[in-house]
Amino acid sequence: QLRQNYYAKTCPNAESIVRNAVTKKFRQTFVTVPATIRLFFHDCFVQGCDASVIIQSTGSNKAEKDHPDNLSLAGDGFDTVIKAKQAVDAVPSCRNKVSCADILAMATRDVIALSGGPSYAVELGRLDGLRSTAASVNGKLPHPDFNLNQLNSMFAAHGLTQTDMIALSAAHTVGFSHCSKFSNRIYNFSRQSAVDPTLNRAYATQLQQMCPKNVDPRIAINMDPNTPRAFDNVYYKNLQQGKGLFTSDQVLFTDRRSKPVVDAWAANSNTFNSAFITAITKLGRVGVKTGRNGNIRRNCDAFN
Numbered sequence: 371q372l373r374q375n376y377y378a379k380t381c382p383n384a385e386s387i388v389r390n391a392v393t394k395k396f397r398q399t400f401v402t403v404p405a406t407i408r409l410f411f412h413d414c415f416v417q418g419c420d421a422s423v424i425i426q427s428t429g430s431n432k433a434e435k436d437h438p439d440n441l442s443l444a445g446d447g448f449d450t451v452i453k454a455k456q457a458v459d460a461v462p463s464c465r466n467k468v469s470c471a472d473i474l475a476m477a478t479r480d481v482i483a484l485s486g487g488p489s490y491a492v493e494l495g496r497l498d499g500l501r502s503t504a505a506s507v508n509g510k511l512p513h514p515d516f517n518l519n520q521l522n523s524m525f526a527a528h529g530l531t532q533t534d535m536i537a538l539s540a541a542h543t544v545g546f547s548h549c550s551k552f553s554n555r556i557y558n559f560s561r562q563s564a565v566d567p568t569l570n571r572a573y574a575t576q577l578q579q580m581c582p583k584n585v586d587p588r589i590a591i592n593m594d595p596n597t598p599r600a601f602d603n604v605y606y607k608n609l610q611q612g613k614g615l616f617t618s619d620q621v622l623f624t625d626r627r628s629k630p631v632v633d634a635w636a637a638n639s640n641t642f643n644s645a646f647i648t649a650i651t652k653l654g655r656v657g658v659k660t661g662r663n664g665n666i667r668r669n670c671d672a673f674n
């Protein structure tokens with residue numbers, strides 16, 4: 371039931387208003403890019419793409435964003451959606467017409483294009499969800515130590531194929547990770563080997579330097595050591611060299627079932643780009659709310 375140009379009659383400039391607000395935010399800080407993309411993913415995988423992740427906790431409700439798996443979502447993603455919503459609502463005819471869930475989908479499309487990734491037409495028509503609880507996040511988001519079967523089954527639960535999962539994982543071509551998310555790979559990996567043998571040796575040494583054993587937990591490092599500010603297929607080239615940061619990244623190359631796709635997309639950015647557009651469009655359809663199951667929030671971080 372989603373479609374392109376959904377707001378053509380009700381708020382014809384919705385997409386350009388959002389794009390302008392996102393561009394302004396992008397010029398202030400690059401973190402806007404990874405923060406917004408990850409926010410969209412974490413929204414869609416819990417209760418569908420309904421902006422449930424943006425809701426603030428209240429005295430009586432601990433919201434999704436305060437679940438441990440969401441605590442590292444960067445504030446600039448939330449801020450991007452809130453700023454874009456304010457820009458939309460500043461136009462009298464658009465006021466309370468555009469959902470926060472759609473604004474997040476548009477902002478995600480825009481930050482990908484701004485950082486050099488593929489441009490695509492975004493489907494719209496989502497309503498905002500009416501519930502957000504920390505408990506509902508349990509077991510719904512992938513962990514960095516997942517193997518291919520675990521990744522596949524979690525994505526399959528939302529109608530996404532292994533190919534879609536490999537394409538979406540390329541979001542790790544931009545953005546940051548805290549050291550704790552991969553420290554198991556560079557210290558005390560196993561009885562046989564202190565360092566994960568699938569990790570490039572020189573890269574492992576660099577990671578140990580950037581993330582010494584008792585590092586400040588607030589330290590975050592680039593996930594793509596080569597082009598951290600470009601949304602590109604270098605993600606797959608890194609995997610070929612043992613430079614995937616998480617087990618869940620590197621396994622896409624070490625498991626023979628996913629390796630052929632990694633090799634193909636490392637070699638051809640056009641085929642990657644079109645697979646990515648297919649996959650993120652499917653991600654945007656997950657669990658969409660319509661009718662009585664949703665509404666259009668006045669403020670994206672609180673229920674009406």
Ligand code: HEM
Binds near residue numbers: 408444515516549
């Ligand atoms: C395939 C399974 C995935 C796992 C296990 C995973 C795990 C993680 C982890 C552990 C971080 C670091 C968080 C931190 O320490 O701050 C991260 C960051 C990130 N993830 Fe994923 N992720 C996965 C898939 C995805 C997908 C599908 C997307 C979007 C399409 C995505 C987008 C991002 C982005 C953009 C960041 C950087 C965030 C920032 O810099 O603020 N991830 N991911």
Ligand SMILES: [Ca+2]
Binds near residue numbers: 412413416417422
């Ligand atoms: Ca959601």
Ligand SMILES: [Ca+2]
Binds near residue numbers: 594597604
């Ligand atoms: Ca990159």
